[in-house]
Amino acid sequence: MNQTVLVCDDAIFMRTMISDILSQAGFEIVGEAESGVQAVEKYKVLKPDLVTMDIVMPDMGGIEAVREICKGDPEARILMCSAMGQQALVVEAIQAGAKDFVVKPFQPSRVLEAVQRVLA
């Protein structure tokens, strides 16, 4: 069975791009979220193997969402998606429980490497 992914980003463009990269690599996109609140709710329902999480989102940002998700499931496998120059936020997300990160603009190979590490 394919591994399942929940993609969280407020930009449709980014969600589509990440979904394409991951589904071409054989993952099953089981859900998308466009806010931190949605991400937390959908995680509880879908229990995906992997979450990709944008840092800046409306209605609870990505870091807060990581904290909430990890509160319910410390083993959650969350990959942060960050823009350049957000290093301090990435560090905060890691301390909140994120397992790895990728930096935009995405190179599919880097995204897949990071995903492999998170799922290892």
Added chain:
Amino acid sequence: MDLSKYAALFLAESREHLSACNGSLLEWERDPAALEPVGRLFRAIHTIKGMAATMGYAAVAQLAHATENLLDALRHGRVLTTPDVFQLLFRAVDRLGGMVEVAGDGKDEDPDTGLIAELDAAAVGPQGPAPQTTSAGPAAEEPRSRRASDAPRIRPVQVVIRPNAIMRGARAALVLRRAEALGVVSGLRPPLSQLERDEFDGRFFFRLQTKLPDAEVGAALAVVGDVDAVQFEESAAESNGTSRGRQIRVDLRRLDALMKQVGELVVAKNRLVALSSEASDPTLTELSERISRLVSAMQGEVIAARMTPVGEVFERFPRLVRDLSRDLKKRIRFDMEGEEIELDRSILDEIGDPLLHLIRNAADHGVEPPEQRAAAGKPAEGRILLSATRERNTVALRVTDDGRGIDRASILAKARREGAAPDKLDALTDDLLVRVLARPGFSTAQTVSGVSGRGVGVDVAMTRVRALGGTLEVRSELGRGSTFLIRVPLTLAIVRALLTEAGGERYAVPLAYVAETVEFDQRAVTAVRDREALVVREQVIPTVHLRELVAARSQPPAAKRPTVILEVGERRTALVVDALVGQQDIVVEPFDAPRGLPPFVGGATILADGAPALILDAAALL
């Protein structure tokens, strides 16, 4: 033998050891399994015991002896490290500090039998005395190396992140996260705040207390990705330490006297240069230039000799924050950065108090109690960061907390009630905020419940900092924390200044605060909130006319007047003057300000031609 001449040496050396003891105790308390801190403590206390006994200070020697016994019991595992034991050791070190000072005055106290009894009791431990080995005295022994095979060991770990990796600091944070899953991490260098800003060469270092073999640790950490190497040894920087020349102790008064004389030499030199340029005698010119170079070099050396790392003042703060967090029942992590930044000794001596007030404020009023932090979605442990950075000819000292921030609305309301803020003002900018907080006794009068009582001590800090020719700024965000920024000049005695003229008198402006000089152009004049302002390269800068400030009566000169752009932090002011005279090293003379002197005068000096001139205080002109 006359021991009195050794008393000063005893005092100086004991102080150093006791200060180091505080550091070692803090380090040990953070990581009770660590062996180095207890070893260092033991040796320091042992040294003090020996010196005190030689000097005949029985009270010091006896207390040191009891402390040493307890430390010995602890490092051999006969007694367990508990919070109470640490507290007792802190008290013993404090008491020793007090006794050493008294002893240094040539008096010997009675032994503190109460504290000695407590130390003795603690050294025996709750189970009664354990069988003691009879081999060597405690001093000769090293901390025990015999340990059960599966007991955790503390390993120095150095990790190198691949040079072309993206966000190396975040990668480092992932490695640390991993390491924390394997054991206890301590002694991270460089600190996380530096890693976060990518201010490192990809190498970082920490200690890991773990049961796992090195190979397993290495493999586990390398999985994080972008890791070039994991090594289990002290980094080169760690083992070599900093380069150390031979040093001697010099009485500070000697340096002060030397500085004063160099100051006078500079004034005389300036005068000589001025005279020789008038005389146009080639031999005299050559000689005066040579003297000029020699004096400048000498001045540089004397200033360098007075420069002291700010770490000397910083070192007492970790202990302060520890005690505060204990008293306030808060969890606070205290970090320091830039301890190696240097400041003139005389400024350094004055800066400790303002910092103390600001740090105390941050711990007391900034950082919230753990339950409030949890409710606000913050980590239970609050953070206070004390940092020093060199910025041009000034040093910036920042006290940053991640606490509740300052509630501007409440402060504004209170300022209105006290008539400290106009009614029409509807928000406090950072600038106004610090001015309101620094009003003497602002928040002590009556603190509105729920409002952080900041301001206690801010007025004290402000007064002290201003007296040094420095500035105090604040940045605060409600719910996110506050930063107080003290900016002081590198040195007080001799400063490079821009000489300006207004109404026939000359005024010196310290170059440290001069951003640039431009021409006052009537066409570039605009108005901001009823104030005249100058547009310089699309930036609007409020103007101040020196002629008006000093109430000059003479006829104003031509329309095109030079303008000095003053810059303190991010604030700027355009100072319009009659003329620019030139640059000069000026010696700041001790100055008892006469009553009624306007606040924009920061001091006085003697110029190269022997005439006196006032020094303008840039911060007061903004």
